[in-house]
Amino acid sequence: MQNFSYRNPTKIIFGEGQIAMLDAEVPRNARVLVTSGGGSIKSNGVLDQVKAALGQRTWFLFSGIEPNPTYETLMEAVAMARENNIDYLLAVGGGSVIDGTKFIAAAIKFDGEPWDILSKKAPVHDAMPFGSVLTLPATGSEMNNGSVVSYRAKGDKLFFTSEATYPLFSVLDPTTTYSLPPKQIANGVVDAFVPVIEQYLTYPADAKVQDRFAEGLLITLSEVGPQALAEPHNYAVRANLMWTATLALNGLIGAGVPQDWATHMLGHELTALHGLDHAQTLAILLPAVMSVRREQKRAKLLQYAERVWKLTEGSEEERITAAITATRSFFERMTVATRLRDYQITGDSIDKLIAKLEEHGMTALGEHGDITPQVSREVYQHAL
């Protein structure tokens, strides 16, 4: 096991009807800015529950935080918060709304140009307190301190974290997910599955618990993912999906183990160049990464085959191939296509994708830092 430091102070309030608990979490005298995405929280009753729980508190609504939240939009929220002497933020939505709210919280207290937080990794020492009401199980933002923000005018999509940007609390009510479109559930399952793999499928590191926990999350997703599509109102299924997605990226399973975020990094370029959903890029690239790196990841691929997919028959090569196939089949069963050609992307794009990776300094990816642009090229080619 590698040395590690782990801390996660976010309080999770989980279950049907728990939005009412906002009344116990948000200070009585707070001036609250509720942040949200599109109009779904108005139509599905979530905003009404938030309103009821906030009661007599003074609150304002900032809606319109987009998927892949932009600096431009978020700075409008910062201005609105300042104009109205806001002292507390409440994100109501999915990962994009929560990511965006982390940036708003940091930007309000930041001395200088807030984009520096992302572009220059300017340290964030303070942030406005905030909580969240999660409505889309996917990214884990509700229980971590990371945030991805895009600058539309510059075409940048960048990441920051800070000890000050953990949500104070997150309310997870599985019934809020009942009305989600199937595509968002499908993407959410892939968004949760792939980061678990990225914290797991590297090389053996004598981290038995982290491995077992990761495998438990993967098995659970493989079970509840298809059920969540088939039975949108099955509470137990949605509850398991929601809690699993949160635990997928809250720091716990990644503590003390090597990690390989190549799938994410190569995926960001696909989104930037072709506008694919984040989950689509992950579903395309993960099987390709597994295939191209099957030698380097051999021991963990065999463990993954046996423990997650119960593949114990045949030679090592056959089991590894079967595990990669099972992964691809799972994504396709979730209705997320896994080949670039499924999205009308051809080999003509690969030079551009590699150039962008190099421009962004992504030239030594993977758990060994040896996924060079040449290896990334093989991955993209394999994904055609």
Add this chain to the structure above:
Amino acid sequence: MQNFSYRNPTKIIFGEGQIAMLDAEVPRNARVLVTSGGGSIKSNGVLDQVKAALGQRTWFLFSGIEPNPTYETLMEAVAMARENNIDYLLAVGGGSVIDGTKFIAAAIKFDGEPWDILSKKAPVHDAMPFGSVLTLPATGSEMNNGSVVSYRAKGDKLFFTSEATYPLFSVLDPTTTYSLPPKQIANGVVDAFVPVIEQYLTYPADAKVQDRFAEGLLITLSEVGPQALAEPHNYAVRANLMWTATLALNGLIGAGVPQDWATHMLGHELTALHGLDHAQTLAILLPAVMSVRREQKRAKLLQYAERVWKLTEGSEEERITAAITATRSFFERMTVATRLRDYQITGDSIDKLIAKLEEHGMTALGEHGDITPQVSREVYQHAL
């Protein structure tokens, strides 16, 4: 899944050499009371590492916190802290030292008679900040807010928790466990294994992740427990044991699921009456609880048999019996005997044990609250 609230703010600093990180965690101007048990931290070099890390800070040592820490001893520490204007506590030891330090931290700030915190469940709103250096993997106290304290003069052993008594941080250096006597390692493995069972072996509650995590901890303990006895200086084994024991009782696997703490409660009476180690009582009583409650726990016993012990052959009854036998064999392989007769305790004690259980209000135990004194009697009889 049941509704739940979960939060755990303790920072874990894990790995060889990490005691030096105290320098980054303890405030520069703190006046520190280091609390400890017997002399082992002096002989094994841990105290020297603590000294070096604290550097120029002003600190005092309070040693002598006993296993099953007593109010009498802990109040001496409170007096010493007050005399020396202490404003920070650092527990260096195992679960008893950390439990005791939680009480010291609460008692110093408590307005009134501190024993009321335990005897009257007087709420603890404030506590002195404290961290810990763990030297014995067992109870999980290093990452939870619970504390058990005994009042020697009254013969009471009581429990309290408070949001204010989480350690700010805990340093877990597996090499500090190398010099532990085998008996403490053996007891520690049982002390970690049984609470996981108590948060798991009830009835199916549609909590897939909690189940998988619990099973992961149990499998890991079944693997590393005997290795830890056989190879005291195997870093990977001790590291896995240490992190597993912490995760066994930090709230995570118990969130959203039914629990059955009957084994613990019946065990406390055995310790009180016969002076058995806590782990010994658990090793005796868990197989008996499993046997007496095999019908009520049937579904989870079958799941436990299959997933933890890979028992898939034979009838349901045979698999359940085999799982109970496997549990008993595991404890015995850990050198912890599992029958009352192994400790020279006979059926003559049972009336006294039941009377004490009734006196302490333990008349409706288990996940259904239906472990009455009559059922507890069956458990003790089964354990003979």
